[in-house]
Amino acid sequence: MSGGGLAVRDRWFERRPVEPGLTLYREPAVHKWFRANIWYVRGRDLDLLVDAGMGIAPLRPALEEMDDRPVLALATHGHVDHMGGLHEFDRRAIHGADAAALEGDDGVHLGPFFRDTPEAVTALPESGWRLAAFTVEARPATRILRDGDTIDLGDRRLAVVHLPGHSPGSVGLVDERSGDFFSGDVIYDGRLLDDLPRSDPARYENTMDRLRELPVRRGLGGHGPIFDRARMIDLVEDYLAGRRAMGCPGGH
Ligand SMILES: [Zn+2]
Incomplete structure (x- = not known):
């Protein structure tokens, strides 16, 4: 049972300014499996929030x-740790193949996994909060993303x-001028997951090939620290080596 004896945390989100125009928010009291990065990008005409945390x-x-x-x-x-808070915003974007998450499909957002996680939180957002009552609020996307789309902030443009x-x-989002790469859970400095209900390791291998070609300078992932291009390539090679070790045909 959750909540027993846990203290209320005054500031649920931890805020870390990275550089002018870029701030990282996180939820320190959320289990590390679900403790995702929330990036706030300041633009001249439009600000961009890359992921929105759990919605707790x-x-x-x-x-x-x-x-x-x-x-x-x-x-x-x-996934819930990236879209749980999206409903709070008037403009909501996601790729079509995952858009059902915003409509409340728990086979897509995987919110029930969080409810079943032991020690899912180490503090409460408010007194009386109960893990068992945690739900993901449904509010459909206002924009469906496609490969090759551009997110135009006025003074910077990001390619989808x-x-x-x-x-x-x-x-992922690539700022072609700065080389910043918002990579979500595609790649981050940590163990990559290809065994979730809708994961597809064979497609993931093709994605790894594509990552090698992307003009990126540094990665701002869905979890973990910022990583540079060399580290990204290491992570790509590690993933493909792991697939080869399992006897899978890709990973050439
Ligand atoms: Zn994920």
């Missing part, structure tokens, strides 16, 4: 950078890259 506590009021300019909240894919494998609708 309201995210919008915690975003200190937000003012009256519009915000596009974009989920890199449909469809990178399936971890989930069918996983996308």
Whole structure:
């Protein structure tokens, strides 16, 4: 049973300014499997939120950078730790292959996995909060992303890259000028997951090939620390080596 003896945490989100125009938010009291990165990108005409956390506590009021300019909240894919808070925003984007998560499909967002996780939280967002009552709020996308789309913030443009494998609708965002790569769960500095209900390791291998070709300078993943290009290539090779070790034909 959750909640027994856990303290309420005053500030649910931890805020870490990375550089001007880029801030990282995280949920320290959430189990590490679900403790995802939330990136706030300031734009001249439009701000961009890359992923939105679990939806356990309201995210919008915690975003200190937000003012009256519009915000596009974009989920890199449909898993609950990335889209749980998306419903709070008027503009909501996700790839079509994971869009059912925003409509409440728990086979896509996997919210029940979180409810079943021992020690899912180490603190409460408010008194009386219960893990057993945790739900993902449904609110459909206002924009469906496709490979090759552009997210235009006025002073920077990000290309949408469809990178399936971890989930069918996983996308990354590449800022072609700076080389920043918002990579979601496609690649991050940690153990990559290709065994979730809608994962497809064979497609993931093709995605790994595509990652090698992307003009990226550093990765800002869905979990873990920022990594540079050399580290990304190591992670790609490690994944493919792991597949070969399992006797899978890809991973050439
Ligand atoms: Zn995921």
